[in-house]
Amino acid sequence: MTNNNWQLQPYLEERTGLIESALDQYLPAVDTLPSSLHAAMRYSVFAGGKRIRPILMLAACEAVGGDLNCVLPAACALEMIHSYSLIHDDLPSMDDDDFRRGQPTNHKVYGEATAILAGDGLLTEAFILLSNPEVWDDTSVIHCREVIHLLAKNAGSRGMVGGQAVDMESEEKTVDLPTLEYIHTHKTGALILAAVEIGAILGGASSIQRRALCRYGEAAGLAFQVADDILDIIADQSELGKDVGSDLQRGKATYPALLGINGARQRARELQRIALSSLDVFDETARPLKEIANYIVDRSF
């Protein structure tokens, strides 16, 4: 079935609504003690954000004909981990950012101690949720251990946290392309890969489908970061919600710095092609994944 009226924007809005109402349900209420900690955790989770990772997880599940309700808790857990990583990355001793998405960062509102603990709380909450008996049924619970393992590995010191560590070490240093790719495949790519792979597992993917989705996830994850690097240079502050060229000011290595704007765009297009071609094994059910890959790259042109 093809649907030429299909549009990405309403799709993203509908999915964002689904994910945000699930997040609201799964996060501890503000009146749960300690209130200020839970307020801080919720502040960053609900401070905007494109929900690209959980949307990708749902879209991967959809591509293999899975049930979205089975994957929604894992999608929320992933978004909690993404939110925690932003809180910690923004801290004064890390990237020292006062604003994110146009709003004051967590530590500017709640103070550094609470921000650190809110991050710790969100990271832990992801695993509380993923191991909650209520979010698994008799069929899906066989995937519980594997999903937790995949998410934790991609979030940890050999995944996202490792990418951030190398990124911090590389500030003000001359960074070569392999190091830059290491930073990005770990810092951003690992969680995006986990998103599509978990969507595949919980959607009941065959091994061919799962491999195809992982290939998509790797390419889309890196493309996302290349596009972000380009946007950091070309976008309005208003559009990005952070200082334009802030990576450059901070002496961070970026794709445009290493390859030039045109070289970086070429790399983004190449990754886009890999992402799209990996979807060849699917029919129209992979339409959202395809359009998301296009959206990720096209916004940097």
Added chain:
Amino acid sequence: MTNNNWQLQPYLEERTGLIESALDQYLPAVDTLPSSLHAAMRYSVFAGGKRIRPILMLAACEAVGGDLNCVLPAACALEMIHSYSLIHDDLPSMDDDDFRRGQPTNHKVYGEATAILAGDGLLTEAFILLSNPEVWDDTSVIHCREVIHLLAKNAGSRGMVGGQAVDMESEEKTVDLPTLEYIHTHKTGALILAAVEIGAILGGASSIQRRALCRYGEAAGLAFQVADDILDIIADQSELGKDVGSDLQRGKATYPALLGINGARQRARELQRIALSSLDVFDETARPLKEIANYIVDRSF
């Protein structure tokens, strides 16, 4: 069977060796990228420490006649979470401690950014380990989800992290006894309770045994903190590895501050009695738990 030659100290040393060699095996090697992050993670895990939480987990398993090998990975995961919490608690924006157990704290050696990430890495590593297929066999894997859930809940915002958050909020404030008990049952108690409950589960405890061990864990956990508060006032700096009276200087609420030294010791004895009486359902297999409860309280007299 009674064994009057049984001695606590050699037992603790033997168990410490067992746990430390397992930790060494389970933690990412220093030559695994990023090296400096893994060095920082290992630095704090191996910077001394009494291993009281993992030892309690093993002892609970032993009390119900379980196999120690089944519980060792979970014991290491718990110790990783304890280590992460110390790294984050010591940060300048938290307790701002330069020394712990007589050695420079993580951020003094590796810098704040790496210390935050080392904590994040250790917390995540605990869940990587607990969901690793290699640490579960066909019999024990049925407990995987429950053990992860228990550990995460007790470590998170309604457990240990929540206790630390209320502790930070309460600095320089007048704190009443219920708030102090909230701080301690969460900040210290939650992880100690998780230790014995997970030991019970993985040891194959009956529901009566499990309830008894939880009662033990609650009492021993709180006793541990009351004793620590007393020690903070009476101990030599050399003995504790931190500044004497540092809680007092920081305006932290403590049991001796609220109840006086004698009142706090009375509370410790009361908790010791509860812990010991909860072990009545066991025979000699609970000897280590009994002696640990005695050791926890007696060192504050």
